[in-house]
Amino acid sequence: MFKNCFxxxxxxxxxxxxxxxxxxCSRSAxxxxxxxxDDAVSLIEQSHAVNDLVFGFGLPTWEMxxxxxxxxxxxxxxxxxxxxxxxxxxxxxxDIKQAMQAVYSTDYLESLYVTLFDGYAYEEGIMAAQFxxxxxxxYQHKTYExxxxxxxxxxxxxxxxxxxxxxxxxxELETHLENSTETLVVQLVLVLEExxxxxxxxxx
Numbered sequence: 001m002f003k004n005c006f007x008x009x010x011x012x013x014x015x016x017x018x019x020x021x022x023x024x025c026s027r028s029a030x031x032x033x034x035x036x037x038d039d040a041v042s043l044i045e046q047s048h049a050v051n052d053l054v055f056g057f058g059l060p061t062w063e064m065x066x067x068x069x070x071x072x073x074x075x076x077x078x079x080x081x082x083x084x085x086x087x088x089x090x091x092x093x094x095d096i097k098q099a100m101q102a103v104y105s106t107d108y109l110e111s112l113y114v115t116l117f118d119g120y121a122y123e124e125g126i127m128a129a130q131f132x133x134x135x136x137x138x139y140q141h142k143t144y145e146x147x148x149x150x151x152x153x154x155x156x157x158x159x160x161x162x163x164x165x166x167x168x169x170x171x172e173l174e175t176h177l178e179n180s181t182e183t184l185v186v187q188l189v190l191v192l193e194e195x196x197x198x199x200x201x202x203x204x
Contacts, residue, residue, distance in 0.1 A: 030164030033171075039197040040171055040190060041156055046103045047203040048151055053096065054112060055148040055204055058130065060085045061140050081132060081139035093117055093133050105191045105198040148204040150177045152186075167192040168200075 053059065061082035062069050069075060074083055090096050096116070100109055114120055119129035132139050155174040163170035169190045174183050189200040 028166040030161050030169050031166070033159065033161050036161070036169050036171070036190060036197060037156075037159065040159065040169075040188075043103055043190070043197065043199050044154055044188070044203055047199060050100055050103050051148060051151075051202070051204045053090070054100065054116065055202070056146045057149075058144050058146070059088050059090060059138075059140050061142075064142065080128060080142055082142045084138040084140055091138055093131055093138065096131065103199055105193060105200040107191075108198075108200050108202075150179045152176070152204055153178055154203075162187065164190075169197075 061084055062072075062074055063082060064075050084090065090099070097109075097113075100112070104112075115127065116130045117132070120127050128141050128143075130141050130144055152175050158172075158174040160172055161169055162172045170187055171190065172185060172187050175186050176183050187201075188203060190197045191200045192198075
């Protein structure tokens with residue numbers, strides 16, 4: 001009888017432990033579409049300008065072989081960077097970073113910052129940073145070539161949430177490139193950061 005009571009007590013104790021365990025290991029549901037729809041549309045629309053800057057044609061520069069560069073003697077010595085013109089709102093690398101931070105997540109941007117502002121070494125040589133600055137001017141590397149030349153158009157009426165949790169939303173939409181009528185269904189990941197939702201995947 002003592003053995004039965006002991007086993008019963010153990011069983012009750014285990015049941016109590018299981019019932020009082022936090023449910024943190026269970027996955028929470030993703031946000032409803034209406035909760036993130038406006039933010040998703042706004043982020044995607046803002047991303048077009050950032051994509052042009054980072055993956056597209058970059059910033060306008062005074063090209064080395066231009067008449068203006070010769071007239072102003074902008075490049076008296078050999079250099080790999082060209083002056084960014086005044087015909088842009090981006091005057092510093094901080095301006096570029098702030099535009100990117102308003103759209104993309106912190107984790108996603110970390111990898112881009114290396115390419116854009118630091119440069120890196122690889123087996124075949126060195127990849128120079130796309131942008132650099134001094135106390136007065138912003139510069140862009142003269143050999144920069146766009147990775148993306150056409151904007152992706154999103155059909156927001158097809159947006160739906162297909163996965164995620166309380167701080168992540170995976171959305172799916174129909175899209176096409178502006179030079180094509182071919183429809184491509186893409187998935188984008190949004191993450192909730194301290195100051196709101198951000199894109200965690202590129203939109204080009």
